[in-house]
Amino acid sequence: MQNPIAPCLWFDGDAEEAAEFYTTVFPDSKILHKIVNHDAWPGGKAGDVVVVAFQLKGQPYQALNGGPNQPFNDRVSLSVTCKDQAEVDRYWEALTADGGEAIMCGWLKDRYGMRWQIVPEAFFAMISDEDAEKSQRAMQAMTQMIKLDVDTMTKAYEGPQ
Structure with missing residues (x-):
């Protein structure tokens, strides 16, 4: 079962890169899964990674490619x-x-x-x-x-x- 509460961090196109970086900094960390959007959306185009679920030292996080100005x-x-x-x-x-x-x-x-x-x-x-x-x-x-x-x-x- 997925942890019921996880901080969601808003990025402008570099969520996947950030999540991968953070998991190299902290031991016992990993990328859990990536969600690719199949259609164009406000933060990107079809085929882009929209959400990356990851853990840092066992704590769950989400990285969201939400777009600019946040x-x-x-x-x-x-x-x-x-x-x-x-x-x-x-x-x-x-x-x-x-x-x-x-x-x-x-x-x-x-x-x-x-x-x-x-x-x-x-x-x-x-x-x-x-x-x-x-x-x-x-x-x-x-x-x-x-x-x-x-x-x-x-x-x-x-x-x-």
Whole structure:
């Protein structure tokens, strides 16, 4: 049975390319199926791929070739929790390559315009700490960063020695 809820990402003709790219970036990811339209439609012509169903680390998504004038914006992003700095670095480099753009506080925009948050799981532990001062120091350190750096946030979290 297909998962009952999956984010649908709107693209302008490059849905198949984007889905294939994303499945190379994240392990345990795959293209599930493609739907080809048999007639002309507002977003393309007969024979074009209109929808690509895919999974990223087991999470289902749909990529839709919906046509122009519907760019991604800051209201929606995909958040990736990373086990360590190496994983943060790997995803950051892959998603900002070939026209992607670093934003701030762990956010980036990939070459397709999709926004991503690349966040080490250690950060969530730090800001969830019941010690408000430690948590606040970690949050303050994060707000000064572009790509998140675990060591820098950890030093801020731990405070002066």
